[in-house]
Amino acid sequence: MPKYVYDFTEGNKDLKDLLGGKGANLAEMTNLGLPVPPGFTITTEACRRFLTDGALPGGLEEEISRHLAALEEKMGRRLGQADDPLLVSVRSGAKFSMPGMMETVLNIGLNDESVRGLAKQAGGNERFAWDSYRRLIQMFGKTVQGIDGELFDEALEELKNGRSDLDLETEDLQRLVETYKGIVREQTGSDFPADPHRQMLMAITAVFESWNAPRAVLYRRQERIPADLGTAVNVCTMVFGNCGMDSGTGVAFTRDPGSGHQGIYGDYLQNAQGEDVVAGIRNTLPLQELERIDKRSYDELLQIMEKLENHYRDLCDIEFTIEGGKLWMLQTRVGKRTAAAAFRIAVQLVDQGLIGIDEAVTRVTGDQLAQLMFPRFDGGAEKKKIAKGMNASPGAAVGKAVFTAERAVELAAQGEAVILVRRETNPDDLAGMIAARGILTSRGGKTSHAAVVARGMGKTCVCGAEELEVSTKERRFTAPGGLVVSEGDVISIDGSTGEVFLGEVPVVASPVVEYFEGAPVGDDELVAAVDRIMTHADARRRLAVRANADNAEDASRARRFGAQGIGLCRTEHMFLGDRRQLVEDLVLAAGDDERERALAALEPLQRADFTELFRAMDGLPVTIRLIDPPLHEFLPDYTELSVRVALAGDRAEAKDVKLLAAVKRLHEQNPMLGLRGVRLGLVIPGLFAMQVRAIAEAARAVPGTRAEIMIPLVGAVQELECVREEAVRILAETGVEALVGTMIEVPRAALTAGQIAEAAEFFSFGTNDLTQMTWGFSRDDVEAAFFSRYLDLGVFGVSPFETLDRDGVGRLVRIAAEEGRRTRPDLKLGICGEHGGDPDSIHFCHEVGLDYVSCSPFRVPVARLEAARAALAGGGSDTR
Structure with a gap:
């Protein structure tokens, strides 16, 4: 039979998978000889069995009873003993910290008899005993019996009648206990359970069940914590902080x-x-x-x-x-920390000799670096300060004030920026905290629920702004001087200073972005920490980092941010605006002459585009994808044109009638799977040749250029061979050397990569389209339609467009990489879909042996850091 229960003396900090973070660390502190109340931990394995079977595992109750008996013998008291009670807490504790998301019950073992024994035990302190009893009923009723917590809160507020909870006398608390017991009886149809052992088992079951509570599921999804870990349960001897002012x-x-x-x-x-x-x-x-x-x-x-x-x-x-x-x-x-704290602490610990610089790189994340790159408030702008609280989690957040989590979610779904304003937050507010740009509370400090959760999520947060009178019911708050801010009014909060401003405050670039743009490190401690981490990260990573850029301006920024080349230049983006008509003329050309005229008009424009791009990259590799437009983006709208011709009737212009006939001929029901990519290049003679010639001539004009020509949407090696033959001929004629490769974005291409590698010198994985085609859905059409439901059901842990689907799309990437290199050992491999800037996906790219990732210019520093973290995760020396 498996062992489900461990005494605190039996574990250690390395057993988090089994004992959860809290249990493992309680054991570690016990081993260190620190003053920890005795207790025991029920394992995560027991929780997983419970969640699978719907009942406590066989033998668990007996094992709990044995450990409880040992605890009672050690303490010299029995659980709930009438004259001298042992009381325990039952607390959740998953492997990863989930603050406030699961259940805790304190003071288990109290009933109408043992409460008097507790008072006697505390030297006749009856107030303390009855305060502990009302807390048990309140927590147990809400977390174990599912009673609306507001019922208990309202009863307490009514009794206090404006007083502090410390002003309540023993008689007040005794009446409150009876009121609470009445609430339990009314809401559940039975009395509050008086049996201490039943209390404990019910609480343990409730903690297990809380693993799948909506707020816990939402938090795990937000933090990407696996859903199958389960939580441990810690049963700990109660020690009391509420037995007087010396406590x-x-x-x-x-x-x-x-x-x-x-x-x-x-x-x-x-x-x-x-x-x-x-x-x-x-x-x-x-x-x-x-x-x-x-x-x-x-x-x-x-x-x-x-x-x-x-x-x-x-x-x-x-x-x-x-x-x-x-x-x-x-x-x-x-402890959870802000992004700025993470970088500072990592470097401080290196300087103290506690960790090496390699470990310092692993202690920070790309997401934290991205947070440091967010804008901050303009110090020179005019601002109307209305309050100040504690700077709980830094950042600059602007949005409409909202006073409920539900309203925050509703407005955010409509594209509105919101600030969630509460007296204090609780775990039920999690969805609103995720939806909001920032969080403002009038109560609580740096260790309150709002502060801890906001820091973990990287959300701007100001806590404990005591000057504000927040009325959730009236959906407004009142600032000093009688200023009223109602729901929908815009406010700005500065999580770095704790200041709250009325209206929208302008923002400026962060000093970290200015550093990446080339500003000197100077005396800024945070920037110095970022510089130190990034310098070492660049020395440790194997993956190169390129950028997706379609113009010289984006390319220049990418280089300043540390890009080592362009991994994707989307040439179809060069034909928008005024040039769209030229592509339309090309696609609708009636014969060779019209097509040649359209191509002749496009070629010098393309040559100039590529020349600027090559100059900006100054000898770094530039991968140019030949035009891949879904055809409908470059044709007149079929419906609008049909209506215009129909309304004109006999008076319709000949040009419109001719145009309608051509558009009708080319109209597609599903343009994303239609005449695009390599297919368009093969159907329209001269199109790809024009682009290759423009690339070659631009490369010849900019010495040192390293051009890479990428053929899009290839599904068969024969398609690639047709285009490659023409491209190689043009390159030879111009005397320019350039690699010719393809984008792997069709599942068939991944599965026939060994054949395709015979004609390709590089693969770049276009994981946006590869994800769509592998899953069989269009991102634009389905994300809003059913993704939220799929996340709720656990079909997705995270959107496959956000993080690479390792089991499906990732397997295709792995197959293509292995089979491609089997054919061509020196095959260059990269990724240029949006996953190229996602931390988890970057780690996957490192694992499968890709040479580089390519992402948006702003994500380049993030990718550089994560590429180093991926390399260090595989082991290596630690330079002290």
Whole structure:
């Protein structure tokens, strides 16, 4: 029988797959001799069995009972014992941190008898005991029994009647317990379960079930966490931060998760339990205040923080409780951080000798680098500041104020930029937080739910703007001076300073973008960290990084951003605007003479285009895809033309009648699968020859040019051979050397790559079309139609147009790469679809042995970093 339960003394930090992050780290802290309340962890394997079978695995209850009995013997108390109760918490803990997304229940073991025993245990502190009891019923009712949490919140607010929760007396809390029990009875049809063992098993089951709760599913999708991991469950002896002003609870970071700066960062709340801090229910005190309140615990906490950071060699996020002056550690994990903090901390740890520079590169991501490249507010612009809170997660966000998650999702779906404004957020707000450009709360600090989740997602966030009176019901907030901001009014929030402005504040380029544009590093600490990471990344990556660029301006920017060539120049983009008519004339030409005139008009324009592009790239390779237009983009609209001719009747112009006949002849029901790519070049004599001649003459005019001619949409080697023969002849006539290859974007091309490589000197994978053709759907037509449903159902973990589908499209890429190189060992391989700028897809490209990825100019730095991370993921030396 498998082992499903591990005591905290049995695990370690390397068992996250089995024990989850929380359980593995509780075990690690226990092994380090830190003050951790005793307990045990139920494995992720038990959760997976539960989710598959719909019931707790056989033998699990007996195994839990054995570990509980051992815990009771160690503590000298039994769970829920009437005169001297042992109480436990039941907390989720997946391999990857999912803050607030799954369930936690505290104070399990309390009932009408043991609550009095708890008061006696606490030296007659009845208020503390009844406060703990009402918390159990409230948490258990909401998370285990599925009761609307608002019912409990409303009852509490009514009882408080404007008072603080600390002002409630014992009698108030006793009445609240009876009210809460009445809510449970009314909502469930039965009494609150008094049996402590039943409470614990119900809570464990609820934690397992919460793995598939909508907010957890949404968070996993956002963070790309696999859906089949499951969560562990941690059963831990309760320690109490709510038993008086000499007790409390807090969250600490070993460095600032917002900026990365070293120092003391965190929040503390006296006479409270853990959920009070992250929920932002009461405004917290800065962690430094703990030195004044309880210096002994403060000094011990600082020693533990230093020990944990040195042990984990990273920023640590710590949860702790102080019970009557005794410090207890409840959790540690490698902390979530902003993009700026990630780069600063990585370099700091190198300088401290805790990690090597290779590891520093793996500690930051391309997505974080992209966040640093977002614009920031213009410091010189006129701004109307209306409030200031805590700078919880940096960035510049502008949008319409909205006050519910549902409204944020609704407006964002309509293309509106929104700022989600709440008193405090909770896990149910996740969908709105994802949809919003930024998050603003009037309560909570840097460790509140809003701050932690926003940092993890890279969202701009300002927390604890106490000057604002937020009314969710009236959908507005009131700023100092009586200024009212209603839903739909535009506000701007600065997550770097915590400032809130009325109206739209202009933005300017970030210093990181200015650095990539060529500005000196200077004294900017963040830019210096980026420079150091990127310099080493370029030395470690194997994949080259090119850019998709169709003009000299984009090509020049790509070079400044570090591109090593052009991987895709889409020549059809050169024929838009005024030139569209020339292509229309070519396609509709009635005979050889008309076609030759159209080609003669196009050739000098193309030659000039390519000359500018080659000059901009100054000897770097440039891959030019011959024209690949879906035909309908270069023809008059068939319906509009038909209506115009029909309405004119006998008065219709001869030109329009002739044009209609030609368009009707060429009209296609599915243009994306019609006369385009290599097919168009073969059907219209001279078209590809004109482009090849323009490329050759431009290359001859710009010494050092390394041109690569790419034939699009090839499905059979015979198609490529026809075009290649003509291209090679023209290149020979002009005395220019250039590679001739093809874009692999048709499944048949991938499956016959060995044949195609006989005529191709390079492959470039066009994964946009390859994805469409492999899946059999059009991106433009189906993303809005059913992708969200497919994501909900788990058909997709992520859109296949966003990240390469490794099992399907990826397998075709792998087959084509292997069979192509078997035919031609020196075959150059690249990717030029949008996946070329996606981090996960870049790692796949490295794995299958491609030579380069090509992406938009703005994504070039991201691709450079991810290419290095992919290389380092395969192992290698660590340069200290």
